[in-house]
Amino acid sequence: MAENGAKRIRLGMVGGGTGAFIGYVHRVASRIDGDYELVAGALSSRPDVAKESGRNIGLAEDRIYTSYEDMARAEAARPDGIEAVSIVTPNHMHYSPAKAFLEAGIHVICDKPITSTLEDARKLAAIKPANGAKFLLTHNYTGYPLIRQARELVASGALGKIRVIQAEYPQDWLTEATTDDNKQASWRTDPARSGAGGAIGDIGTHAYNLARFVTGLKTQAVSADLTSFVPGRQLDDNVHILLRFEGGAKGMLWASQVAVGNENGLQLRVYGDKGGLEWRQDNPNYMWFTEFGKPRQLLTRGGAISGNAVSTMNVRIPSGHPEGYLEAFATLYSQFAAIIRGDGAAYEGLLPTMADGVEGMQFIVASVQSSQNDGKWTRLSDV
Amino acid sequence: MAENGAKRIRLGMVGGGTGAFIGYVHRVASRIDGDYELVAGALSSRPDVAKESGRNIGLAEDRIYTSYEDMARAEAARPDGIEAVSIVTPNHMHYSPAKAFLEAGIHVICDKPITSTLEDARKLAAIKPANGAKFLLTHNYTGYPLIRQARELVASGALGKIRVIQAEYPQDWLTEATTDDNKQASWRTDPARSGAGGAIGDIGTHAYNLARFVTGLKTQAVSADLTSFVPGRQLDDNVHILLRFEGGAKGMLWASQVAVGNENGLQLRVYGDKGGLEWRQDNPNYMWFTEFGKPRQLLTRGGAISGNAVSTMNVRIPSGHPEGYLEAFATLYSQFAAIIRGDGAAYEGLLPTMADGVEGMQFIVASVQSSQNDGKWTRLSDV
Amino acid sequence: MAENGAKRIRLGMVGGGTGAFIGYVHRVASRIDGDYELVAGALSSRPDVAKESGRNIGLAEDRIYTSYEDMARAEAARPDGIEAVSIVTPNHMHYSPAKAFLEAGIHVICDKPITSTLEDARKLAAIKPANGAKFLLTHNYTGYPLIRQARELVASGALGKIRVIQAEYPQDWLTEATTDDNKQASWRTDPARSGAGGAIGDIGTHAYNLARFVTGLKTQAVSADLTSFVPGRQLDDNVHILLRFEGGAKGMLWASQVAVGNENGLQLRVYGDKGGLEWRQDNPNYMWFTEFGKPRQLLTRGGAISGNAVSTMNVRIPSGHPEGYLEAFATLYSQFAAIIRGDGAAYEGLLPTMADGVEGMQFIVASVQSSQNDGKWTRLSDV
Amino acid sequence: MAENGAKRIRLGMVGGGTGAFIGYVHRVASRIDGDYELVAGALSSRPDVAKESGRNIGLAEDRIYTSYEDMARAEAARPDGIEAVSIVTPNHMHYSPAKAFLEAGIHVICDKPITSTLEDARKLAAIKPANGAKFLLTHNYTGYPLIRQARELVASGALGKIRVIQAEYPQDWLTEATTDDNKQASWRTDPARSGAGGAIGDIGTHAYNLARFVTGLKTQAVSADLTSFVPGRQLDDNVHILLRFEGGAKGMLWASQVAVGNENGLQLRVYGDKGGLEWRQDNPNYMWFTEFGKPRQLLTRGGAISGNAVSTMNVRIPSGHPEGYLEAFATLYSQFAAIIRGDGAAYEGLLPTMADGVEGMQFIVASVQSSQNDGKWTRLSDV
Structure with missing residues (x-):
């Protein structure tokens, strides 16, 4: 119950x-x-x-x-x-x-x-x-409380007009060639089971989704350079992408499975003409927020100047006691439960939908096409 | 199930x-x-x-x-x-x-x-x-995987003979006088409900227990200076304690509810004649481990050079995906469940017991007595 | 004397x-x-x-x-x-x-x-x-001892074959339009005095030079997206560049003067098939070094496992006592003095030369051209 | 010139x-x-x-x-x-x-x-x-710009009435017995050349002086536990001290030469009833400042909300470009030069004096006496 x-x-x-x-x-x-x-x-x-x-x-x-x-x-x-x-x-x-x-x-x-x-x-x-x-x-990273708060801060205008978005997701677990008995690795590097994207589908989409979720900006086009560094690997294990958003914001996205020393270094940095935000998944209870001309502030999950009900309702325990990946994931589950029961109106716009899924695939396909066309700027709406 | x-x-x-x-x-x-x-x-x-x-x-x-x-x-x-x-x-x-x-x-x-x-x-x-x-x-902090690993490292001799133990637990939520309608604060500052210790009982015991759990060293005596900084407060809100352990190790313990800027800054640092360990609760998936004369290494929960089965069996998800306070707490629950079912032999020595509880009270009483006696070194066995 | x-x-x-x-x-x-x-x-x-x-x-x-x-x-x-x-x-x-x-x-x-x-x-x-x-x-950042050590580590093969290079240099001081009486800002945003590049010339070249200095890899081509975010500004204040190096390594370079919250966030990250390195200029006495499959190590300037004479001869004081920007700059001066005196053979290959300056200009020109050609991959050797 | x-x-x-x-x-x-x-x-x-x-x-x-x-x-x-x-x-x-x-x-x-x-x-x-x-x-750490700013913040009342002061200076370079040919180590562990204090004189006095410099609070008494961990060493290599200041503030001071993994971890933390400050010497261009109930702010040397002329006149280069130990030391030299020339009135109260030197010796002697008397609280004015 x-x-x-x-x-x-x-x-x-x-x-x-x-x-x-x-x-x-x-x-x-x-x-x-x-x-x-x-x-x-x-x-x-x-x-x-x-x-x-x-x-x-x-x-x-x-x-x-x-x-x-x-x-x-x-x-x-x-x-x-x-x-x-x-x-x-x-x-x-x-x-x-x-x-x-x-x-x-x-x-x-x-x-x-x-x-x-x-x-x-x-x-x-x-x-x-x-x-x-x-x-x-389950784009689960959207369930982190500070990611919700980041979204609120952007929507509130606290960052002003968004200019630059830097998203990245470095890992290192596929640095070497994988063997068939590594269940996690084998299907993720197999086009028949993963689709046309390797790192871009597995982790690039997370970074992409996070950027979209926090800023709300629509993507216009991508210019990509996808690489398979490990000999014999069929799918990309490193992803370099430039992004253009509607309204003029620009971005970079890096995802890698061969960046030695990185476990799950998902990071999002957003800069507007009034302020900036920086957040890392591997220490998710903290977020940097800077108003131009003032010192950096370290926001904490559920701490001082937290956002409104929508962002804070999924804070389970007091600030300073870390919540993690599983709690962020659980927030999607429990807020979807509220929607199922008919009392989840507050979450309708927050939970990742079918449309987000289609867009994620457009992002993958557009990036793969761009990479195959030597980095040609490719519109998501054209794929 | x-x-x-x-x-x-x-x-x-x-x-x-x-x-x-x-x-x-x-x-x-x-x-x-x-x-x-x-x-x-x-x-x-x-x-x-x-x-x-x-x-x-x-x-x-x-x-x-x-x-x-x-x-x-x-x-x-x-x-x-x-x-x-x-x-x-x-x-x-x-x-x-x-x-x-x-x-x-x-x-x-x-x-x-x-x-x-x-x-x-x-x-x-x-x-x-x-x-x-x-x-x-439920000394829940003992459930953190890296705390288990710290205990293993000490037991393995990786730190050599332990010399210095620095434990601290700063908070700031009681910086100002509390009102009766703050349910959490009111009983914690009331001797009738909390006992003779304020900060020392609420958080000092956690820091103390953690030091004991990780090092396994028995405490010999304490010299304490307990203070109530907030006017009208009946119990200590700041705790300064020197510790002496059997075998010659020395320690310091600081607990505070008035250290502005600290949420739950529980920290343990242990130094032996061969190595050192440093861990913070507010970012619990990382621990510094240094072998004398070599660079610091940042150990991660479940990452490279993790410990044996006892420490790792409570790692739920891959390193780089943070687990937090709730998971550490849950580990005590699930390992106690194993003990209840009769298949928890591996955890018998790990879970906090009645004896730990009695020792925690000895620590509180000895510290309060020492503080009342102007810091006189007081043996836990004498109270 | x-x-x-x-x-x-x-x-x-x-x-x-x-x-x-x-x-x-x-x-x-x-x-x-x-x-x-x-x-x-x-x-x-x-x-x-x-x-x-x-x-x-x-x-x-x-x-x-x-x-x-x-x-x-x-x-x-x-x-x-x-x-x-x-x-x-x-x-x-x-x-x-x-x-x-x-x-x-x-x-x-x-x-x-x-x-x-x-x-x-x-x-x-x-x-x-x-x-x-x-x-x-005076590409002064090459004077930092750990940058010298990074170069040595790469040259020694400790990282294996280099695959990915992430360089960035975010600042925020030009977030708003500048006035004529800001001497530093006015010439840097004036094409007549700065040349064709704004941020790319002022700070992008530093990040570029650092990547080249540490890895020794020759650049093949760039694909750039340069932007002037501040209304009325004639030169770029944000630089997004993809890089391809000879031998197959790939890179990204981000430089920005409008990334609110960043003072001089020059950062270099290099990943090979055996190891990775990460270094930031704003805390330059530390560098992460990871061998694949082992914990991250935090190297310190002049600390354990420092490099050979060439890298350490410019460490002035013991590790743990920070040296900074001025010392790194001074190292170029004093090693150039040795060359002038005829006893600087050890530094010949380390100090930035005329050729580095020409290449820096090629990097600027190729990037500006690429950006004007909608990101077309442009070879440095073609400009 | x-x-x-x-x-x-x-x-x-x-x-x-x-x-x-x-x-x-x-x-x-x-x-x-x-x-x-x-x-x-x-x-x-x-x-x-x-x-x-x-x-x-x-x-x-x-x-x-x-x-x-x-x-x-x-x-x-x-x-x-x-x-x-x-x-x-x-x-x-x-x-x-x-x-x-x-x-x-x-x-x-x-x-x-x-x-x-x-x-x-x-x-x-x-x-x-x-x-x-x-x-x-030359208590050189007082020359760090952010230490000057910390002093100004305390004096301005931004922290309110000071309650708790935590000072520490861990090192590890004397973890093992030293040999005679280590020039730095040999005299520092020799009572004939160092005096009655080992770690307390070499580094404990620095931590003590820093606490006094920043808070301006007069010390009342100390309770100390000094230890020589390394067999055969004649002077203390680890220092645990409780402090009481006039007006009721309490403090802890830890200095150690055997804390493996620490190079020069001088740290000062000061908490009042309105705010808190935290600073570390090994990354001296940053300082945490928290106003109670607000997010932590990361102040930077010469950055936003810097102090007045006295603190900033020794900032040589823009924030984000690190200055270090040598610059802090140089500030004492150049401001003493101003005093020598007769135009240094602004620095008179800032530079460490003969009186600070005498008090430093009182601190050493009182601590040694207290430690010999099993931690008896000992007034500096009584030695």
Whole structure:
């Protein structure tokens, strides 16, 4: 039962079997605020793994499925069937289950990027969900309280007119060639499962989404230089992109899986004609805010001069006690729960949507095309 | 259901009604790893608040109690009664419920400090729990993965013989006089509810416990200077203590509620004749480790050169994705769950016990006595 | 007299009158190690300012000049005439005095960028200096000890094959339109005095030079997007550039004068297939060095695992006692003094040369052209 | 010649021969602002070293002395004799030369601590200098611009009434036993040359002086625990001290030479009932300033909201370009030069004096006595 007295939402999961990273994260996120109860799952495409994984997380035998199609059909038919489903498979396996559950009238929580191709994303966006089923894309970094506050500060005019946006997401875990038994690495470097983008899809989209979420500026065009540094790798592992936004703002985006010394160095810096903001994901409870001509201020999550209700309602504990990645993720889950229950109006504009998913794919495709055309400025609206 | 397939432990709560800080934290901590299901509560000493608070968190009507005595009796009698209880009341209300539940054969998870007086702590320690009921004291900072790793590094000899320990816990939230309607502040500054220590009990014990947990060194004596800076305040809001450890190590402990600019600046620094460690709670996913004559290394939670199974089993997500206060707290809950289920042998020496609680009270009493005696070195064993 | 017993070199200065920033810096730099004695100057193109400024810094009346031509002629004729001259005028006034003094057989220390046009730079490079007069370009950031050490680490192979170079230099001092009485700002935003580049010439060249100095990689081509954000400004105040290096490394360079909250945030990050380096100018006594798969190490200036003689000979005081901008600048001065005296062989490859100056101009011109051609990749060798 | 047109002051030096650390530092400090010209020296008590050292730094043969007595006598008699002398010998060799030069009417710049015994300090303070000769004690950290600004902020009331002062100075260079050929280490660990204090005299006095300089609060009493951790060491290498100030403020001081991982971690934190300040020497161009209830602000040297003329007149270069230890040291030299010339009224209260030197010795003696008396609170006025 949720902390606010609401009944828990019955949740299913597609993907996320034993050994999976992001499926586990979704499960924790669903538990933190007490808004969901996981009751069904098609946790693997391999029946034996699906079975064992389901038992490990305590699912009843009759709600462990070996295919998402069966699960969508059976759960939709049960009076106590799942109300929502989390899709945590590799990218190329997002589209079909998302379609199946939406058409079955079951709310969908889908990991990013939304699909492995722009075509799939557009097809998904064109679906008519049954019973008003909703869709959440887990661009989880938007759930960090200070990212919400950054968005409020920009919207309030505290930064003035935005001029420069620097987004980056360096990692180093793919510095060397990967072996097949590295489950996380193998599908992320395989075009058949990831789509046309490697680092750009896996982490570049996060940095891109964050820049868009905080500034609200629409992207006009990109000029990209994508590289595969590791011999034999088929997808990009380093991404250099210049961005132009409507209204004249300019940006840079760097994403890398080969930047030795960086674990998850997602960083966003935004500068306007009145102020600037700087935030890093690996120490997310702090954000620099500078008004031109005054000293830098270190804002803290939930600390002095926090924003209004929308930004602060997801601050769980007092400032100085760090919240992290899982809490930010959980905020998406619990605010989506409010929307499902019909009392989430305050979050409608905050949670990442199908449209964000399509735009993310446009960003990937436009960047890949630009890179193939020697950096030609490419409009997102042209892909 | 827990991620490992185990059945959830039925949990009750004493204290933690609407508006309480630490009760909420315990509830989140109990949910994160899926090891507990909260099913009963005596959430307030005021019946109406107890009722409303119970409904808010979804308890069944017949398991919302208005006294802990009733709850202990009734739950012990039910076949589906609670197996464990969390006690999250002000300090002076720890002893009686802890005694009641232990004697009812129900495992107790108790917030710190263990009681408001050393006498109560000793009486509690002398109780014979029914049915082998276990006791956990939530010195939650010991749940941080890097604190576990620090303990391992010290135990491994990587720091050599320990010489100097600097522990501190500065806050600023009590910089000004508090008003009665500040629920968190009012009981913490009231000797009747907090006991003889103010800052020393609320946060000094955390810093002390952390130093003891990481180094394993036994304390010999303290020399203290406790101060109440805010006019009219009855308890200390600033604590300056010198420490002597067995074997010759020396330490300093500073705790303050009036250090403007500090939120929860808990910090531990340990230096031996071969190496040094430095860790801060407000950025807990990083720890400095230096071998003498070599450059400082920045260790990360779960990153390169992590420790063995005991320290890493509570790392939930990859390094670079921050975990925080709630996860550290949850680690105590889930590892205590393992102990309750009988498969927690690996954690026996790690989780804070009744004995740690008694020692914490000795530390408070010895420090208060030393301060009253103009800083006379006072042995913990003499109080 | 220098600390090594050598006689001080007689120095003159062109530019650097009262109120000038960089002239003062050069004078301090010339004094720190005791290798120079300033004895003559043409400190301003305005005779009264030249006179007063000369008196202020204690020049003898007969060695205060009102034109650099007079000074070159007169000093070259004196038996005790200056042996070297510092040229610290705005960019467009570098070429002529540099030419005059070199042709008069007087060593030249010239502020960067070398000239205001590439044509001038090439003409200067083609000059035959009399008496073997030498030339130093004060890309002062190359004088930081850890930058020298970074260069050594790269050269030693500690980073492996270089893949990614991220250079940036954000400032915020030109966030708003400047007024004519801001001496520093007015010439830097005036094409007639600065040349075709604004931020790119003033600070972009520093970031570029640093990347080149540390990695030793030759630049192949640039793709640039230069912007003037402040209404009415004629030159770029924000620079976004993608870089390609020979051998396949890729880079990004960001320079900005409108990034609110940044004073002089020059930063260099270099990643190879074995290791990574990160350094910031505003805290220059520290540098991150990571070997893949190991924890980050924080190297300190002159601290553990410092490099060989070449990098450490300019460490003046023990690690932990910060050296700064002026010391880095002074290192160029004192090592150039050694070269002048004929005992500076160790520094020959370290000090920025005429060729570096020409390349800096190529970088500016290629970037401006690329930006005018909508980001077309432009080879430095084609301009 | 100084930047302000004043003639250079003729300077001599006692101590500081080849291989000495602090003598070199004094020489650089004397050069940076161009206020002094070193023309004479008795650089070593060993004649051959004195000779060679003098030649190395370019002294004329007839002004290289082999005893300070000769130097005082001869220089006082010359029309072009030194006007000031720097004393940079080990502690026990401060008193006699200081006395000799003051009585010869020559200004004295003396390294700290002022002497090796309190008795000597008092005798020195009782001397009547000839010709109004002045005395400067080089507590060099007081020359950092942000330390000046901290002092101004406290004096302005921005912090309110001061409550808590935390000063510390950890190093690690004496973690292991030293050998005789380590010149820096050997005299610092020798009571005959250092006096009764080891770490407390070498670095504890710096931390103490800084706390006193910034807050202006008079010390009432100390309670100390001094330790020699390294076997065979005669003097303390770790210092734990509690402080009480007049007016009720409390403090802690930690100094250590065995804190592995610390180079020169001098840190001062001051908290009042309205605000707080935090500063570290190893990154001295930044200072945290927090007004209660507002976000932390990061002040920069010479940046936004800098203080008045007194604090800013020693900012040499724009904020964001770091100044360091040598510049802070140079500020004492150049402001003492102004006092010598008679135009330094603004600095009279800022530069460390004979009285500060005597108080520093009282602090050492009181702390040593307190430690010998098992931490008994000991008044500085009682020693």
